[in-house]
Amino acid sequence: ARLVDSSADGEDQAIEAALRPKDLGEFVGQERVREQLDLVLKAARQRGGTADHVLLSGAPGLGKTTLSMIIAAEMGAPIRITSGPAIQHAGDLAAILSSLTEGEVLFLDEIHRMSRPAEEMLYMAMEDFRVDVIVGKGPGATAIPLELPPFTLVGATTRAGLLPPPLRDRFGFTGHMEFYTAPELERVIHRSARLLDVEIEAPGAAEIAGRSRGTPRIANRLLRRVRDYAQVKADGVITSEVAGRALDVYDVDGRGLDRLDRAVLTALLKLFGGGPVGLSTLAVAVGEERETVEEVAEPFLVREGLLARTPRGRVATPAAWAHLGLTPPGHGGA
Numbered sequence: 001a002r003l004v005d006s007s008a009d010g011e012d013q014a015i016e017a018a019l020r021p022k023d024l025g026e027f028v029g030q031e032r033v034r035e036q037l038d039l040v041l042k043a044a045r046q047r048g049g050t051a052d053h054v055l056l057s058g059a060p061g062l063g064k065t066t067l068s069m070i071i072a073a074e075m076g077a078p079i080r081i082t083s084g085p086a087i088q089h090a091g092d093l094a095a096i097l098s099s100l101t102e103g104e105v106l107f108l109d110e111i112h113r114m115s116r117p118a119e120e121m122l123y124m125a126m127e128d129f130r131v132d133v134i135v136g137k138g139p140g141a142t143a144i145p146l147e148l149p150p151f152t153l154v155g156a157t158t159r160a161g162l163l164p165p166p167l168r169d170r171f172g173f174t175g176h177m178e179f180y181t182a183p184e185l186e187r188v189i190h191r192s193a194r195l196l197d198v199e200i201e202a203p204g205a206a207e208i209a210g211r212s213r214g215t216p217r218i219a220n221r222l223l224r225r226v227r228d229y230a231q232v233k234a235d236g237v238i239t240s241e242v243a244g245r246a247l248d249v250y251d252v253d254g255r256g257l258d259r260l261d262r263a264v265l266t267a268l269l270k271l272f273g274g275g276p277v278g279l280s281t282l283a284v285a286v287g288e289e290r291e292t293v294e295e296v297a298e299p300f301l302v303r304e305g306l307l308a309r310t311p312r313g314r315v316a317t318p319a320a321w322a323h324l325g326l327t328p329p330g331h332g333g334a
């Protein structure tokens with residue numbers, strides 16, 4: 001597994017529970033979403049009802065699961081966690097929905113990956129708190145209506161645009177989660193260090209933040225690796241120098257690029273003069289599958305403004321040359 005992958009691995013899952021902010025006040029950044037959600041929840045509490053359905057969109061590791069737990073905590077409600085891919089049949093969803101208690105929060109991660117029949121059942125459940133359970137098959141099948149207690153659905157998706165409009169329209173509130181700024185990530189890191197009982201200096205936190213790709217999950221993961229290094233190779237205190245040396249050992253550079261990202265950029269610059277070069281050619285040059293280059297390395301390189309996808313192929317930006325300390329052809333000093 002890559003250290004800079006933003007999806008959760010087994011180790012993350014175990015430790016993330018301990019690092020999760022428990023209320024909106026502790027949740028770092030995402031000012032707009034936080035402020036809007038605060039209003040939605042306060043209003044619902046004042047009315048003594050359940051909160052509107054909430055859709056959270058954003059990349060993995062930005063805090064969607066955490067926010068759904070905070071919503072439940074702020075409403076004093078239990079939470080049930082499941083995901084689109086786990087719901088294969090409408091019956092799976094019916095079983096979950098019919099076992100919810102009044103006011104419960106249902107967190108549905110990767111809601112865009114639910115099956116079509118389940119999605120249609122969800123429309124009615126969200127709108128009317130009712131589902132039709134189909135009993136039997138063929139011409140003898142009958143739909144038995146089932147009343148549900150009012151509940152709050154919190155859906156999460158990487159992009160709201162992936163959702164069919166009828167589903168999107170049934171959410172009362174949509175929050176778009178942005179990548180975090182470096183100062184916000186520093187706050188996340190200081191908070192996690194306190195919880196993990198690790199001593200960290202401000203420049204040490206800044207060093208880790210700069211390599212975390214705007215993502216709290218990655219920041220927390222890098223912090224744990226740096227802590228190991230500080231414990232074994234230094235006196236346990238995370239200074240800027242310790243953090244920098246540790247992350248160099250783990251092959252995460254000053255901007256959060258790992259070995260694969262740098263291999264792609266290096267090939268693009270050194271072998272193809274910065275491009276344009278076709279994806280397949282680039283993939284062969286780094287000895288990786290096309291899909292790996294396209295889906296694993298490129299999105300972050302594009303986001304960072306280091307690589308551009310053009311109709312003629314992949315092109316390096318001036319920032320890519322600068323990042324790898326190379327001189328673009330035609331700019332050679334002499």
Ligand code: ADP
Pocket residue numbers: 015016017019020021026027028029030059060061062063064065066067188216217220
């Ligand atoms: P997602 O569901 O979007 O993939 P999670 O909610 O699981 O992301 O968050 C991943 C980890 O990052 C959690 O351990 C959580 O502690 C941390 N985290 C995410 N957002 C924040 C935040 N705003 N403040 C502090 N920690 C955060």
